[in-house]
Amino acid sequence: MFKLNYPKFWYSRNIVACLLWLPSKLYFTLGVIRHYFAKPTTFPAPVICIGNASIGGTGKTQIVIWLIKLLKAKNINAIVITKAYKSSVKTALLVQKHHTAHDVGDESLLISKYTTVIAAAKIQSALVLVESLNPEVIIVDDGLQNPNFTKDFTILSVDGHRGFGNGWLIPAGPLRQYPSTAFDIANVVIILEGTDNTTLQQTMFFCSKPIFNATSIVNINLDKTKTYFAFCAIGNPDRFFNTLQANGITLAGFKTFPDHHHYSDDDCKYLQNQARNLHATLITTSKDHVKIYNKLLVENLEIELSINNQELLQDLIYEKIFKKDKAYN
Template sequence: MRAPSFWNNPQNAPGWQARLLAPVGCLYGRATAKRVSKSADFVADIPVLCIGNLNAGGTGKTPTTIALLQRLQARGVDAHVVTRGYGGSLEGPIRVDERTHKAAQTGDEPLLLAAFAPTWVAKDRTAGARMAQEAGAEIILMDDGFQNPTLHKDASIIVVDAARGFGNGRCIPAGPLREPVGAGLSRADLVLSIGDAQSQSAFSSRWGDQISTPQAKGALEPLQTGMDWTGTPFLAFAGIGYPEKFFATLRGLGATLVQTHALDDHQPLTSSLLARLDADADRLGAQLVTTEKDAVRLPIAYRHRVLTLPVRLELEEWSPVDQLLDRLLAKK
């Protein structure tokens, strides 16, 4: 599903679509407020850190979770991930095995995260937390679920794309938000904005006065693999929240993109779709390339034919995050 363009209009100049849908958005926001006010079903014996967002769609939660896992592992902390597994068929709770599970079973993000740390897919997040705790986790990173009250959160990080911010500031379907900005930020312990310097400046100007929690700033940087991106024409495709960011990253590396395909977020990469993309690439003399998250959904027959560009989150300053982790780990 592609996000409607009017979701990202400035709040002080809402389009007619946003105004028309505003009453429904208010009802959506009230429903979220009612849901998050409920008491948690389960309080773990170990800290639970939620990596969530206010926006529907991709904001960078998965790279953030990977960065936090690596930060914790550098401290010698055994961190596990609990996730619902969007699009997967498994109810769980089950520990993801990246060697044997498929994205259709677990969802693409859990399959990617499982390469970095023990990852549990569970439609019931409390059951997943129990399993992680019993397996020896010292801290749980809950991927998404900020608006889900069933599992008690000791702290929450709100991840936001700096270029898009909180869109027009309105709730679904009038805007991109799962809940109003003020209500969501009041429950957050840290806001992490992801984007380049220009986007960060625009985000601060538009939303900075509404953020009273500590804030960290970062950017998604390509992982240096030694690949020369300048000598080959590419056909790029991506089924992530905002594929245009991936295409811009490739162009920033000097890649020539002769064709791009923006797929729906989590869209299945069927053999027929890949055959069509492969034929287009052959006709154009181009190399297929996609994201790390899309790569885990590739059929086996195409994995050797498609290049992957991995990215990692780089923070300007880790101290706000480290202070939050210190506080959580002191509870162990």
Template sequence: MIERIWSGRSPLYLFLLPLSWLYGFVTFAIRCSYRAGLRRSWHAPRPVVVVGNLTAGGNGKTPVVIWLVEHLQQRGLKVGVVSRGYGGKADHYPLVLTSTTQTSEAGDEPMLIFQRTGASVAVAPKRVEAVQALLKQNDVDIIITDDGLQHYALGRDFEIVVIDGQRRFGNGWWLPAGPMRERASRLKTVDAVIVNGGEARTKELGMTLAPSLAVNLATGQRKLVEELASVVAMAGIGHPPRFFATLSALGMKTERNVTFADHQAYSLEQLSVLTQGDQVLLMTEKDAVKCRNFAQSNWWYLPVDAVFDRVSGEQLLAKIMGLIK
């Protein structure tokens, strides 16, 4: 239902417009308070790159963060990452991730970034505190924030917005009548706009998500996803249909597709009933980081990687490298 409302296919958004106007006023007032100097942003002693979005729901932001971290690491930089840590509940904040940190503490996206890249990662509701904790414990050259475009308390040196190329901005209204956190005019003030799928427009960088080999959660075995048979697919991400569409594009006909809420916590009892007999459970990598402690032998996940054309990718990296002094 919410997808129909936000896409403009349902007129029910009209009943939510008063709340949207209130949301828009509050967010506009907050931003203006910083621009007018009524509130002050804290600026880190290292360059800060924000990777965020203008809409709610999955846009491919975390794969972009991973791509940036890996490519900056390849250029010899020590990269730190900070996040709000949605879905995690720690005993204290800020929390700097270690090998013993649980996904239930840090949240799924920070844990995914930590496991994929080995970068220093810190989470906290207040991203300023996360950055300060990260700098206290680690010597980093640059900091990337996973989300936080609207978190103006943290100063930033470079802003990247990731857009879903298929859905873009839906009906264009603020939450909850539409998907917008800020109006599309905000794009005029950011440093780079990345479009995930669809067709990139003028001054936008095109990106796609490329699936890799499927990985068995219990054994680490890897194989082509096409080699998996009798598959039940599940996704608890911002936009589950994208995962199911990826499987379909690979020629896979799943037994059924199961959707969960974004950042949802899982249990063995909850997931074990999704398959029967020799069926395989295939999930996203973001889901997988929450299931490793009780993974079953028939559970697999499909990693995806952000892919840019060589020129666009090099240009973006060059601009970010230029922040290092």
């Protein structure tokens, strides 16, 4: 797996991107070979896959949590399978309260606050645990490009500001797959945080699938008289910092760490010193908070999604998954 941050050259087809164009074709070829030899696992319940076409944070986890709440409100028993990225999981593990991010991954920990989660290094290894849990619906966090399991409904998550970058595959660009291919796979597309990206608008013109726009709403009352020092280790830190500022939060400074970073004692000391020197309060994302709340005194920016035309999205999911004409009768 490529472990890359989002470099500036991914936004345009510049000389650096051009030099990496041939390696990106190798990436494409390896993907074709992977699909050719895949033997998809079929799970004993409908599978909703939430994925993206590019690397970096596109809001997948937020959509997963939104979907969990949606299904729970209708008494539908749903579980989640995560990739357990940057964890010690070798096969598949049912996430428990005593687990840490080292054990099961930060996304697994966060989502486990809302429903049962299986952290799986390979999705096929989750089958036995899924059978024992007997869920009505399985939500897979990530895996749009994974040919090793059958998908019944697929949601493509797109960051509204970054869009699809320069439109090239890794490492020449940010894409795991071309948008046209992702549109073919997806049942619906959700664009998060902004529709002012002209290039994205042009690309979305060729998408024939239903498109929904989503925004992040802060659901915690932060003290806006305070000054904060923000930090995070997520794929798209700009969204976090922009959300803080859009909600009137004063930032004395900020620090970014690599995506899925595990915070060391030295990291904690650094953050404490920064906050003390700037007379600021530490604040981070929910995904980071589950990794560090017992090491630092830090506030958690909890957010939830507001999706336009949510009733139609509910209907589309329900009709496809449960083969019914009207949602949640």
